[in-house]
Amino acid sequence: MSQQKRIRVRFAPSPTGPLHIGGVRTALYNYLFAKKLNGDFILRIEDTDSNRFVPGAENYIIDALNWLGIKFNEGVGIGGHFAPYRQSERKEIYKKYVDQLLTAEKAYIAFDTPEELDEKRKEINNFQYDASTRLQMRNSLTLSPDEITKSIAAGENYVVRFKIESGEDVLVNDMIRGEVRINSSVLDDKVLYKSADQLPTYHLANIVDDHLMEISHVIRGEEWLPSAPLHVLLYRAFGWEDSMPAFAHLPLLLKPDGKGKLSKRDGDRLGFPVFPCDWIDPNSGDRSSGYREAGYFPEAVVNFLALLGWHPGTDQEIFSMDELVELFSIERCSKSGAKFDFEKGKWFNHQYMQLKPESELTDLFIHELKEKGICTENKMILPDFSGKKACVSKEYLSKVISLIKERANFINELWDQSHFFFERPETYNEKSVQKYWKENTSVLMSELIDILEGISDYNDGVRMEETVVKWITEKEYKMGAVMNAFRVSLVGEAKGPHIFDIVVLLGKEETIFRVKNAVKALK
RNA sequence: GGCGGUGUAGUGUAGUGGCCUAGCACGCAACCCUCUCACGGUUGAGACCCGGGUUCGAUUCCCGACUCCGCUACCA
Known part of the structure; x- marks a missing residue:
């Protein structure tokens, strides 16, 4: 009777601390494999070492998998036919x-x-x-x-x-x-x-449970390869060899530099997370940072991890979870350990940032703004800088984000790219001033103010630009000399989006105010 | 030390007995775009671990060395 066995795989971490990113990848591959073949994905907790048990670790594991969208349909927390799973x-x-x-x-x-x-x-x-x-x-x-x-x-x-x-x-x-x-x-x-x-x-425990839970495929880290023969011998000793699961030993995730398995220390040393979520050790109080809190999108982490040791065979790199499920196969997993490339991870997050709808980014960004005391309840489209802290509308926020998101890899970089939309420059970047604020600049800016006063429609950035450029050309001024000084006046330094996009958002009053301010401050 | 695994640019990888002058992406450099920073575009530097074989021909197959990794617990 070679009846097709139902596909059943398990992820079986032990609750000894936060789930390592390598463990996350193992869980992901198990999940993809199961989903692809319409099978079951089981979460089993292997807490057979009473000495190493860490309270909170189990919840952490579940929390992390949930955040990433790696869903198990049977196991600890949700039960199933083969309970208990601890x-x-x-x-x-x-x-x-x-x-x-x-x-x-x-x-x-x-x-x-x-x-x-x-x-x-x-x-x-x-x-x-x-x-x-x-x-x-x-x-x-x-x-x-x-x-x-x-x-x-x-x-x-x-x-x-x-x-x-x-x-x-x-x-x-x-x-x-x-x-x-x-x-x-x-x-x-x-x-x-x-x-x-x-x-x-x-x-x-592993052999007994895998047998009892009718696990069809054991997909786990390479560190288990040396004990796989022992496991085979155990199946044999129990008389279960005929129904023994198939094995797949995944290559390890290695340190980005040097040698060895990726560890918590590498993260601290090189400044990137090696855990999905933040974790505070209940004994030492030590904090380990996670991808979630570092501002990563779960889709980006999943996508990044999926490609660290597996390859679809095409040049496509951005995959939704559904696409990964569709394309995944164990045969296309590589044999050799993969060094963890944090820079590539950032790139993935950047890609997802560009893909996200403005509304979603706005919601995420609002949290940051609130922490900074910026009011986001303004009903007017133009920002209000009259108070101590600015007050802006959601619409304004959304427009700001569309202008600056391509400059950011993470939500928490958004502020750095956009602070001038929410506060007036108090100081002016020294280097930018040195480079762009020359002796005659104040004169130019005063003339610019006159031009700006004369413009009535501040919603049409293109026409505004035409007007300003026309004046520059007629006077035979240097484009860069005017524009960069203008920019420094508005932003505080030489960076940011297209200048008239900024002007449209800030509005006439605020724009002129800032130029006047700069002239006063920089002479 | 023993055992096992692994070996394509700095990194992740594709690929094949001749189509490979080895593809893609990240990173790096230059240029273009441009008022700045990004984005984008173009270009560039950069790799088949080393020996033997097999073969008309090997990065691809075989053997060996070496490398790196893992395991070698009353841990998982």
Whole structure:
């Protein structure tokens, strides 16, 4: 019966802190794979290490996935047929399967303390707890049944180890890398279960859950590749090899410079986030910054991540989530680790910024303006600078954004590009003044004021420009000399959009006011 | 050290036994546009890890070295 199995994949992070951006990518690829094949995407929390549990981490993971639009349809928080999805709540299940292996003599109990093991490692270099050494250790293979029961009764901590027979080639078929072959002799007798906290280790819980939850494909990071043969052996020991999921080991996300996996430290060092959202460590109080708070659009992060290790085979680079789902395939994932290119990430955000409708950007920008005390409730189209802080309309805001968004990568760069639309220049950029405000400039500006006074229609930027340019030409002034000084008067420095676009938005009164001000201040 | 994986410009990658004078994008430089800053446009610099083979021919196939990465926990 080779009935087509339903596609079911899972993302199974452990709640030991904020979700790393590499983990986000793994989640994304799982999601894309599942959606593409009309399958299920499950969120399972692997909290089998009681020592490393961090409160809040689970919520963080869910929050981050939600923000990015990586939706799971089964798992922690929403439930499903295979609940519970938190491994700490599945203790009895694992116990049952551990006992099964024990009974079948495919696993054994070991009493060696961490100290004893450390000593052994010091004594024998490259010590490995395996077929060649297990008979020298304190375990159920070497102790009498009597001693064993006594030790357990005395409450001595023990672990259950997987008994791996040596000298066997184990084959793992990886969807990205092809066949990977490892000899079982290099594998150690992995700890599957700890009596101390009654919890299994990752390896056991992982296999049991994937089997019970009918996972069809395991898509995870490359760091798991070396233990994949162990997992195959476990499926075999349980008699589940026929229904074993297919494996795909994703390449890692690497530091932008140097070597190694991308880490939190790299973000701090190089000044970019390595987490989806801000995170404050509950113990140390340390803050890690996230893409969300740094002003990234979730679509941009998803798009960027999708292309870091996967390629559609065409030159297209901007993809919606739906397009990614449509085009994604494991076969087109690359094998080698990808260095994290933060600059490219910015570019993606810039692209999405240009794609966003003005209304959406306006809403986002309003938050920033409110923080700066700018009133955005003005009913008039022209801005009101009469108060301490300016008061502008939504319409005005929207027009400002359309003029400056192409200069910004992030929402939080919008202010820097547009502050002069919301406040009068108080100082004038020294370099700009030096370059553009010469001895006769004040005279030119005074003449310009006369010209500006004479114009009645301040809505037609093109005609206004014609009028001004005509005057400049007739007087044989230099274009740059007039315009740049004009600009410095309005903006405070030599930057910003087309000057008459600014004039139209500011209006006659404010424009002339600013030029007069500049003349006064700069002489 | 052992085991595994990986190797195309600075970065992400495309690609193929001859069409490759190796494509695209980010970044970089120059120029154009222009009142400025951006955007945009054009151009430029910049890569097939190294040896052996196989082949008429290899960046592409095979072998080896090397590189980098990962794993080597009662972490995941």
